[in-house]
Structure formats: C-alpha cells, structure tokens
Amino acid sequence: MTKTWKDDLEYVSYVQDLLDTEDVQKLAGFVQHMHSTRLEHSISVSYHSYKLAKKWHGDVRATARAGLLHDLFFYDWHTVKFVEGSHAYMHPRIAVKNAEKITVLTDLEKDIIIKHMWGATLAFPRYKESYIVTLVDKYCAIQEACIPLKARAKSLFHRKQFA
Numbered sequence: 001m002t003k004t005w006k007d008d009l010e011y012v013s014y015v016q017d018l019l020d021t022e023d024v025q026k027l028a029g030f031v032q033h034m035h036s037t038r039l040e041h042s043i044s045v046s047y048h049s050y051k052l053a054k055k056w057h058g059d060v061r062a063t064a065r066a067g068l069l070h071d072l073f074f075y076d077w078h079t080v081k082f083v084e085g086s087h088a089y090m091h092p093r094i095a096v097k098n099a100e101k102i103t104v105l106t107d108l109e110k111d112i113i114i115k116h117m118w119g120a121t122l123a124f125p126r127y128k129e130s131y132i133v134t135l136v137d138k139y140c141a142i143q144e145a146c147i148p149l150k151a152r153a154k155s156l157f158h159r160k161q162f163a
Contacts, residue, residue, distance in 0.1 A: 005047040014064040015046060021102045026074060035147040041140060042068050049136045053129055059108060063129045066112035069099040070133060088120035 005011055018024050027039035036044075046067030053063035072095040077087045084090060092114045099105055099113065112133045115125040119138070125131050 005043060008047070010060075011047060011050050011064055014050070014061045015068050018065060018068055018103060023072065023098060023102055024068065027072070030074070030076070032071065032144070036144040038071055041144060042071050044140045044144075045070060045133060045137050048140065049129075049133045052132050052136065056128065056132070058127075058129045058132065062106055062108045062112065063132060065103070066105075066109040066129070067133050067136070069103075069109075070095060070113050070116045070137065072098040074098075086120075088117045092117055092121075 024039070024042075027042055028037045030038040032038040032041040046064050049067040050060055050064040052058075053060045071091065073091045077091065080087070082090045096105065096110055096113050099109075105113075108127055108129060111126045112130045115121075115123055115130045116134050116137050118125050118130075118134050125134055
C-alpha cells in the first residue's frame with residue numbers, strides 16, 4: 001500500500017492548521033495546470049518538497065508550509081493581467097501577502113514562496129529549501145499537465161498487450 005500525504009502524521013502536523021483555513025480551501029475552486037485544482041497542486045508540491053527536504057536535511061516544516069502556500073492567489077492567471085509585471089513575477093508576491101493574513105511567515109518561508117518561479121523570474125533562491133520547492137513545482141506542473149497523455153498511453157499499451 002502506497003503511503004499518501006494524509007497518512008504521514010509528521011507532514012500533516014506541519015500543515016493541518018493551514019489546510020483548515022478558508023483561504024487554503026478556496027484553492028480547490030481554481031483549475032491549475034489543466035487537470036488539477038490549485039489545492040491539489042499545492043498539496044502535491046508541498047508534500048514532495050517536504051520529503052526531499054527531509055532526505056536532504058532541510059527545514060521540513062518551513063518547506064511543507066511554504067510549499068502549500070506558494071500559489072495562494074485567487075484569480076484565473078490565464079485571463080488576469082498586471083501592469084506591474086507578469087503572472088510569474090506577481091503571483092508569488094500576492095501569495096506571500098495572502099499567506100501573511102493566515103500565518104506568520106519566516107524569512108525562509110517568504111524566500112521559498114517569492115522565489116518559486118525562479119527560471120521564469122530572475123531572483124535566485126537564497127536557500128536549498130527554495131530550490132527544492134522551485135524544482136518540485138515544475139515537476140508537479142508537468143505531471144499534472146500530462147495526466148491525459150499518461151492515461152492514453154497506458155490504455156494503448158494495455159490494448160496492444162492483451163490483443
């Protein structure tokens with residue numbers, strides 16, 4: 001049996017207070033990367049980042065919490081445009097402001113959230129935990145966008161294998 005994030009009591013202890021907030025739960029109402037909700041994506045980024053931070057002796061609590069909050073914004077990024085900069089630049093800053101309304105953020109957590117779009121933005125992450133969330137975010141986005149392709153390939157494989 002595969003262990004899920006809900007079964008990982010240490011992980012849940014770090015993020016449960018955030019998951020219980022109305023703002024984090026509102027993320028379930030926004031599509032993210034075509035085939036997932038923003039909440040599903042945020043939990044996935046948070047949990048995978050937490051596991052890597054644990055393996056690499058990082059700050060697991062900050063990584064889990066900032067990973068969950070990294071996309072805490074409430075608009076459709078496909079349609080909303082900003083004068084101040086691109087979505088890649090703006091949404092991490094909006095996410096930090098929204099996160100600060102529901103919890104106190106450490107400097108590490110702020111860096112993780114603001115720098116998670118490194119690559120699409122120029123500001124280099126300051127901490128290894130920031131790099132972890134940045135890379136896991138990209139990995140999860142690709143995984144989520146490819147869900148139909150994976151299902152189709154699996155279906156074709158099974159049809160050929162058992163034909």
